[in-house]
Amino acid sequence: MLKDITIGQYYPSESVVHKLDPRLKILLTLAYIVAIFFIGNFWGFLALGVSCMLLSKISKIPMKYLLKSLKPLIVLMAITALLNLFMTDGKVLWQWGIFRITEEGISMAAFMLLRVSFLVLGTSFLTYTTTPITLTAGIESLLKPLKKIKVPAHEIAMMMSIALRFIPTLIEETDKIMSAQKARGAALSEGNILKRAKALIPILIPLFISAFRRADELAVAMESRCYHGGDNRTKMNFLRYGKKDTVALLVFVLVFAGILCLNLLGGLL
Amino acid sequence: MNLKVENLSYIYAPGTPHEKHAIKDISFSVESGEFIGLIGHSGSGKSTLVQQLNGLEKPTSGTITVGDRVITGKNADTKGLCFEVGLVFQYPEQQLFAETIYQDIAFGPSNMGLSQKEIDLRVRTAMELVGLPFSMAEKSPFAVSGGQKRRVAIAGVLAMEPGILILDEPTAGLDPKGRDEILDSIRKIHKQMGMTVILVSHSMEDVAKYCDRLLVLNEGELMLSGTLAEVFSHADELKKVGLSVPQVTQMAQKLREKDINLPENIFTVQDALQEILKLRGKLC
Numbered sequence: 001m002l003k004d005i006t007i008g009q010y011y012p013s014e015s016v017v018h019k020l021d022p023r024l025k026i027l028l029t030l031a032y033i034v035a036i037f038f039i040g041n042f043w044g045f046l047a048l049g050v051s052c053m054l055l056s057k058i059s060k061i062p063m064k065y066l067l068k069s070l071k072p073l074i075v076l077m078a079i080t081a082l083l084n085l086f087m088t089d090g091k092v093l094w095q096w097g098i099f100r101i102t103e104e105g106i107s108m109a110a111f112m113l114l115r116v117s118f119l120v121l122g123t124s125f126l127t128y129t130t131t132p133i134t135l136t137a138g139i140e141s142l143l144k145p146l147k148k149i150k151v152p153a154h155e156i157a158m159m160m161s162i163a164l165r166f167i168p169t170l171i172e173e174t175d176k177i178m179s180a181q182k183a184r185g186a187a188l189s190e191g192n193i194l195k196r197a198k199a200l201i202p203i204l205i206p207l208f209i210s211a212f213r214r215a216d217e218l219a220v221a222m223e224s225r226c227y228h229g230g231d232n233r234t235k236m237n238f239l240r241y242g243k244k245d246t247v248a249l250l251v252f253v254l255v256f257a258g259i260l261c262l263n264l265l266g267g268l269l
Numbered sequence: 270m271n272l273k274v275e276n277l278s279y280i281y282a283p284g285t286p287h288e289k290h291a292i293k294d295i296s297f298s299v300e301s302g303e304f305i306g307l308i309g310h311s312g313s314g315k316s317t318l319v320q321q322l323n324g325l326e327k328p329t330s331g332t333i334t335v336g337d338r339v340i341t342g343k344n345a346d347t348k349g350l351c352f353e354v355g356l357v358f359q360y361p362e363q364q365l366f367a368e369t370i371y372q373d374i375a376f377g378p379s380n381m382g383l384s385q386k387e388i389d390l391r392v393r394t395a396m397e398l399v400g401l402p403f404s405m406a407e408k409s410p411f412a413v414s415g416g417q418k419r420r421v422a423i424a425g426v427l428a429m430e431p432g433i434l435i436l437d438e439p440t441a442g443l444d445p446k447g448r449d450e451i452l453d454s455i456r457k458i459h460k461q462m463g464m465t466v467i468l469v470s471h472s473m474e475d476v477a478k479y480c481d482r483l484l485v486l487n488e489g490e491l492m493l494s495g496t497l498a499e500v501f502s503h504a505d506e507l508k509k510v511g512l513s514v515p516q517v518t519q520m521a522q523k524l525r526e527k528d529i530n531l532p533e534n535i536f537t538v539q540d541a542l543q544e545i546l547k548l549r550g551k552l553c
Contacts, residue, residue: 012286065285179325180364183356184425185349185380202376205366209411 009168011128017059018129021245022138028252029126035256036118043266045114047259052121061128069124070117077116085109134239136161141239154229162218170211177206270336270353270432270465272299272322277331279317291317293489294331299433299467304459306476307469309486310511315469316359318486319435322467324350336432352381355431359438361422362415370396370413370421371406377429388428395424398461399454416447423451427458433465434458440475452479473515477501477536485512498534517541 017025039045056063070077090104127135140157147153178188181202188199279292291314299305309315320326322333324340324347333340335354340347358364367373374395378388396403399420405413410421423439436455440448456479459466470476476483476497483500485493487510493500501507501514504522513519514536521535521544530548535541 176358177364179320180358180361181376182325183323183351183358184377184429185351186376187380202364202366206364210363 009127010131011061011065013060013129015058015060015129016244016248017055017125019244020129020248021239021241022130022134023142023239024241024245024249025126025130026135026138026142028249029123031252031256032122033119035260036115036122038260039115039263041263041266044259044263045118047262048118051255051259052118055125059125059129061125066121066124066128070120073116073120077113080116081109081113084112132161132164134237136164137235137237137239152229154233166211166214169214170207173210174203174207177203177210271301272354272433272465273332273334274298274322275332275334277318277321277333278329279314279321279326280329281317283329291489292321292328295486295489295491297484297491297494299465301432301465302459302463303465304456304479304481305465305467306480306483307467307486308471308473308476308483308512309492310471312488313486313510314489315486316437317489319356319437319467319469322433322435323354323356324348325356352377352429353431354433354435355426355429357423357426357434357436357439359441361426361439362410362418365410365418365422368409369407370401370410373410373421374425374428377425381429391428391430392424395428398427398458399424400450416443416450419443419447419451420454423454430462431464433467435467435469437469438471439468440470440472448475455479473501473513474517474537477515477518485510497536501536502533 036048039048052066053063056066085101085105085108086099088102088105088108090102092100092102093106094101130138136157139160140153143151143153143156178186182188186199186202188196188203190196191199275296277292277295278290281287281289281291295318307315307319317326321328322335324345327343327345327347328340330342335350338350338353340350365373367376371392374392375388378391383391392406393403396406401417401420401424405417410418413421419439423436426434434455439451439455443451452475455466455468458464468476468480480497482496483494484491485500485507492510493503493506501518504514504518507513517538517540518536521531521533521541524531525533531541531544535544
């Protein structure tokens with residue numbers, strides 16, 4: 001069950017997308033997030049869907065795997081959709097007490113659902129195709145100019161890479177603790193919300209204890225190797241912006257220009 | 270309680286790049302009241318196997334029979350199986366969570382829905398079995414020593430009074446004294462309660478000292494199974510898969526090569542001592 005959480009997990013494969021410069025991928029992802037909000041009709045989303053499917057082919061990440069990244073967000077998405085469904089004013093189609101569904105509400109709910117799904121789907125390409133280490137190297141490099149105004153770029157990147165590095169470890173740990181408590185008959189998925197919340201205590205307490213212990217051990221291990229911040233630290237792997245990155249950038253711009261054009265056309269229809 | 274495993278296979282994360290054939294067509298059976306050793310190097314599938322025996326994981330194919338219960342395939346009903354097959358995980362002290370030792374040990378029995386009186390009795394019995402004085406019951410499980418923490422965790426499983434007790438490397442990370450104490454308590458529990466015990470271990474010395482029969486796993490397959498003598502007679506094969514025979518058995522082998530007439534069934538220091546004394550008796 002926890003094994004199903006795929007957000008922030010690298011999917012090993014030998015594709016062009018995997019080899020792109022992480023800085024480019026981060027910037028493109030940011031651009032993607034902004035661009036998604038310009039899409040205003042279903043033609044645009046259709047084009048976006050097709051592009052995402054193509055990207056999944058190119059990056060050799062199965063669509064099934066990508067869709068899995070939506071699973072943990074189902075509740076959030078359901079709430080967003082429901083709120084939009086019932087809270088939008090417009091032509092009333094159905095009414096029952098204070099609940100009413102409007103035509104605008106339906107399309108608004110569908111829109112938000114698509115938007116959130118594509119937001120997660122598209123951005124998950126970044127973490128699927130980039131190892132945490134290269135990802136943070138990219139972030140550090142992008143934040144470097146901010147060092148001038150005393151933003152601790154290296155420290156931020158280090159904290160991020162440690163946090164990312166520990167996601168799978170903590171998931172594994174949680175899995176282990178859950179198994180251990182289940183072996184003592186803990187009922188984790190039974191009863192009402194209160195009961196379920198209570199059932200989490202035997203999992204959360206050992207998890208926190210082990211997280212603190214790990215943090216402590218890591219700090220000692222880093223100190224014993226004389227780690228001290230970013231000044232004068234050299235890197236083993238340099239990031240290189242190459243030809244394929246330029247090509248990728250062009251492709252992205254073209255595809256998105258295409259999608260937005262279609263979106264405009266669709267709007268006119 | 271007896272246990273029977275037939276043609277058991279388990280595939281981990283099928284259909285993903287992490288797919289792994291963890292257990293391959295394993296069959297064996299364990300009689301009620303036996304003390305079995307399960308050995309194999311890291312990643313040989315020991316932990317996966319034992320998690321299926323108590324219902325945490327469901328077999329991809331094959332059948333597990335525990336007492337009267339038959340577990341077949343993915344949709345098997347394994348509810349309550351964990352109370353019949355108690356599993357003590359590796360480093361079990363990492364699962365402690367309650368405010369007091371008493372509450373932590375009572376977690377399993379109260380999940381079984383027992384009465385307060387029965388729970389109290391079971392906590393007391395379990396603490397006694399693992400050698401913890403009842404005066405410690407109100408202490409925090411985080412405030413006691415490493416060896417004691419482990420006893421608390423083992424008591425937490427014992428308190429459910431399972432018919433089969435499986436321990437996944439119960440002595441990992443303990444000092445020699447702690448190790449002997451834990452293993453001696455397990456032997457005591459086995460004798461007193463008549464529990465079937467499966468001891469997962471890396472240490473040939475430990476399994477030689479405590480177990481009647483051994484199962485050897487290698488890369489998900491059951492490589493060897495039989496009595497100590499049967500398994501340890503395959504010293505070369507065991508070495509090939511990163512295992513070994515007890516050191517004292519190796520020593521006896523070396524002595525035999527030097528024409529000292531020791532028998533082959535020496536697996537513990539105690540065995541060796543007796544045989545050497547016998548030999549000396551003959552010589553003098």
